[in-house]
Amino acid sequence: MAEVLMRDMVGQTLRELRRTSGKTLRDVSGSARVSLGYLSEVERGQKEASSELLNAICGALDVDLSEMLRLTSERVAAHESVTTLPVRAMAPQAAVA
Template sequence: MIVLRQQIGDVLRATRQRQGKTLREISSAARVSLGYLSEVERGQKEASSELLFAICDALDLPVSVVLREVSDRVALLEGILIPDALPPDFSDVSKDSLASVS
């Protein structure tokens, strides 16, 4: 079974380490306890959307980039090949969906 919280945690941890930042730096900037952030990174706790945005802000990383990376990882685990470009009809549906949300 694929556990999303583990994939999200892996992406967050890899980003933090690539930036050379410590758990303490990110937990302070995101205003979350160091222990809780550690559990999120290890996939032991689910990050709420608010917490995910705060962590991403502390990493100077758009949430959409994290979600895209997680999506790509899940697709690989499912054995699905994701094309580099979306089909033209997909973008039309997205524009219509976004218009109805605004």
């Protein structure tokens, strides 16, 4: 199974929420009081944001932290269902006597 990194999934969710809201990186970085470069790295999954920073970013996006985490959880679950074979497909077939 392909490795799932939470920082990638969180970053993708944050980027999607930001774009959906019509806000720029500059808008969110200013409201969240985080550097534009760091926010960009978080969105690209290159930096792992602290809970305080995630809270600030969500506040700047007018989204509850719990909603962002729920969306991220759904993203992870979708990724897992695409990259994981069903258990029965991996089990060896029993010999017929």
